[in-house]
Amino acid sequence: MAVPSYATPLERVWHYAYVAICVAIFFFLIAPIIVIMPLSFNAEPYFTFTEKMLSFDPEGYSTRWYDSLLTFGMQAPDAARDMSWWADAWANAKWVKAAKNSIIIGVCSTIVATSLGTLAALGLSRPEMPFRRTIMAILISPMIVPLIITATGMFFFYSNPCELLTIFGLNPQCGKLAGSYLGVILAHATLGIPFVIITVTATLVGFDQSLNRAAASLGANPRVTFFRVTMPLILPGVVSGALFAFVTSFDEVVAVLFIAGPEQQTIPRQMWNGIREQISPAILAVATLLVIFSIALLTTVELLRRRSERIRGLSPQ
Amino acid sequence: MANTALDPHAAITTTASGVATQPLTTADGKPLVRALARSQSRARRKAFLLVLPLLAFIVITFVVPIGQMLQRSFHNDGFSANMPNISAWFAQTERGTQPDDAAWQALAADLQASAEARNIGVVGTRVNYDMPGTRSLFTSTGRKVRKGIEPPYRETLLEIDEEWADPQLWATMREVSTPYTANFYLASVDRTRDADGNIQQVDENQRVYLMLFWRTFWLSGLITALTFVLGFPIAHLLATLPMRKSNLLMILVLLPFWTSLLVRTTSWMVLLQQQGVINDILVWLGVIGGGQRLQMIYNQAGTIIAMTHILLPFMILPLYSVMRTINPSYVRAARSLGATSWTAFRRIYFPQTLPGLGAGAMLVFILAVGYYITPALVGGSSGQLISNMIAQHMTSTLNWSMAAALAALLLGAVLVLYWLYDRLVGVDNLKLG
Missing domain, CATH: 1.20.5 (Single alpha-helices involved in coiled-coils or other helix-helix interfaces)
Incomplete structure (x- = not known):
């Protein structure tokens, strides 16, 4: 990216201006995410840097908002912090409950999305797959269709999933999926599937189909071939697809607002309520924790991607 | 195959x-x-x-x-299922027929039956969608006729409420007496039917939907253009740097991509508030006085800034993957043949980036058209998009058929764009990170 030696003075000026522009855009990208971190340690309930914070006075900083994440919703938040206090926090604190729900729903929907999605990606990347393009377009569509439309459709369907069968003259009663964990898990699995399909088919692009034939000619049945030959090679893609699906579920709020009951309070929903009602720096504390969480996920995915490229010999590293 | x-x-x-x-x-x-x-x-x-x-x-x-x-956008049997007699009368008579004795009798019988079955609220709601302010007419009349109603029906009903003689009400009841209707679609393009069944525009102060569709597409286009202006230099820088450095800088693009949407929206709320960081810095720099802090949030500006930031990675990633494959020797060849750096960029480099530009722009536009959360949180009233109107009909006005009709129009637009995207770019070329 150095200036070539034949550059005119005007081009040199433009080059430095260009670098400055790029720095500014990177700043625009990353500053909003970084700025909430120090603000979450604000001792005052404000969303800006106080005098004390700017002069690095320790009194200007506190961890009270992180503490409030634990105490909010507890039965006895002011009791001595012994085992029973922690048990109270584990059982009653709203943010802790929300985190537990988010993880349960995220993990279950990821398992559904990843297993079905990987299987389908294997089929889609076979050259003899019929209607490949159309089917692929249908499977990716949950990512494209506006979330509000998906959530609206799911709202009606999940309140009475058996309504469909009335077309065939049946009138069964099968309860409702709305307001249940199963409903939210299925909805989130649907939304996560496109990400699994995209990442796993991308991994399979460089996959040598003759490896499967070689395994079969050596006497392996399809199941053994899949677990001993195919799976180890596409595993990095499957894992990053699973992480994408997990993040999709972990971050999803519209479908939860429409189909979840009061029991399925997740972190995004709790944040949504917090932002809409009375925004407090406690939201910034949650946001900071979530940013740290996404940094961890991003690192994992990047490492996996490089490993996958190395395995498949796509990059010269 | x-x-x-x-x-x-x-x-x-x-x-x-x-x-x-x-x-x-x-x-x-x-x-x-x-x-x-x-x-x-x-x-x-x-x-x-x-x-x-x-x-x-x-x-x-x-x-x-x-x-x-x-x-639901074209099927709503709230009236026809609960008012069978009067619906049958409407089906038998011509549009514009004056209600005769048979009609009044059918109406009275239906009102009594549906009040007894406690469905009169559903009937009133259905009529209310097409003629606002009529729900209470049905429920209050229902309360009075529940125990039974004596002839002469016309006079009795008119005694309960004069409004039953309103020709507009009868025209509306005729409209809603069939379960299948296109009226919700008419309403979502700000059209309605008059007493003779002719399609006309609604009153000027009630025209909202076309304006919202127009605003949704215009803002999405603007946001797409902004992501292009901001994304192009970044993608170019990343594509021309050596792999080691660009991988490092790529993290700055991917971190926002992986960060929760709500977190990013919250940060913009914090930054853009009147008492927020940006206004504080501007006051401190003396650019603006303490009394004239800028209103950058809860209006269109808030929606545009936050959505541009959130959608920027979707522009950078496809642009980057195309720019990586562009051979730098073409530009060098152009320069050696006497082109200025601007001409070399315009005639040689830029045309080669068009596939990435097309993919990124279409993706950003498709995603922006359906955005709901960010406009709802930072958009105020002037930054609301069509998705927010669908949500409002779903959760507060409970006019589900209207929500479905608006959703159908939005979905139609998105699917056309998606089809185009598939034709031009191919869904299997979508890449994440």
């Missing part, structure tokens, strides 16, 4: 059959052509069976629910 032509076995059979008169056979004597066709169809079936579980899952949990929802 075109793959049959590429299949080496197929190639052998076609060339061989041109030379030999005897058809080629397999070791056990079957014609090779048929054996090949059979094995290929078995392979196709196997591949399809792998996809089938997921396809069924998506169809049941996604395609069917959306189809069911869209059905």
Whole structure:
């Protein structure tokens, strides 16, 4: 990216201006995410840097908002912090409950999305797959269709999933999926599937189909071939697809607002309520924790991607 | 599939059959052509069976629910199912017929029956969608006639409420007496029917939907343009730097991409507030006085800034992956042939980035058109998009048919764009990170 030696003075000026522009855009990208971190340690309930914070006075900083994440919703938040206090926090604190729900729903929907999605990606990347393009377009569509439309459709369907069968003259009663964990898990699995399909088919692009034939000619049945030959090679893609699906579920709020009951309070929903009602720096504390969480996920995915490229010999590293 | 032509076995059979008169056979004597066709169809079936579980899952949990929802946009039997007699009278008579004794009798009988079955609220709500302010007429009349109603029906009903004689009300009841209707679509483009059934524009102060559609598309276009202006230099920088450095800088693009949408929206709320960081810095720099802090949030500016930031990675990533493949020697060749750096960029480099630009722009536009959360949180009233109106009809006004009609129009637009995207870019070229 150095200036070539034949550059005119005007081009040199433009080059430095260009670098400055790029720095500014990177700043625009990353500053909003970084700025909430120090603000979450604000001792005052404000969303800006106080005098004390700017002069690095320790009194200007506190961890009270992180503490409030634990105490909010507890039965006895002011009791001595012994085992029973922690048990109270584990059982009653709203943010802790929300985190537990988010993880349960995220993990279950990821398992559904990843297993079905990987299987389908294997089929889609076979050259003899019929209607490949159309089917692929249908499977990716949950990512494209506006979330509000998906959530609206799911709202009606999940309140009475058996309504469909009335077309065939049946009138069964099968309860409702709305307001249940199963409903939210299925909805989130649907939304996560496109990400699994995209990442796993991308991994399979460089996959040598003759490896499967070689395994079969050596006497392996399809199941053994899949677990001993195919799976180890596409595993990095499957894992990053699973992480994408997990993040999709972990971050999803519209479908939860429409189909979840009061029991399925997740972190995004709790944040949504917090932002809409009375925004407090406690939201910034949650946001900071979530940013740290996404940094961890991003690192994992990047490492996996490089490993996958190395395995498949796509990059010269 | 075109793959049959590429299949080496197929190639052998076609060339061989041109030379030999005897058809080629397999070791056990079957014609090779048929054996090949059979094995290929078995392979196709196997591949399809792998996809089938997921396809069924998506169809049941996604395609069917959306189809069911869209059905509500043209089907609403709230009136016809609960008021069968008067609906039958409407079906038998011409539009514009004055209500006769039979009509009044049918109406009275239906009102009493549906009040008794406690469905009068549903009926009133249905009429209310097409003629606001009529729900209470139905419920209050229902309360009075529940115990029974005596002839003469016309006079009794008019005594309960004069409004029953309103010709507009009768025209509206005729409109809603069939379960299938296009009126919700008419309403979502700010059209309505007058007493004679002619389509006309609604009153000027009630025209909201066309304006919202227009604003949604205009803001999405603007946001797409902004992501292009901001994304192009970044993608170019990342594509021209050596791999080590660009991988490091790529993290700055991917971190926002992986960060929760709500977190990013919250940070913009914090930054853009009147008492927020940006206003504080501007006051401190003396750019603006303490009393004239800028209103950058809860209006269109808030929606534009936050959505540009959130959608920027979707522009950078496709641009980057195309720019990586551009051979730098073309630009050098242009320069050595005497082109200025601007001409070399405009005539040689930029045209080669167009596939990435097209992919990124379409993706950003498609995602922006359906955005809901960010406008709801930072948009105030002037930054609301059509999705927010759908949500409002779903959760507060409970006019589900209207929500479905608006959703159908939005979905139609998105699907057209998606089809175009698939034709021009191909869904299998979508990349994440």
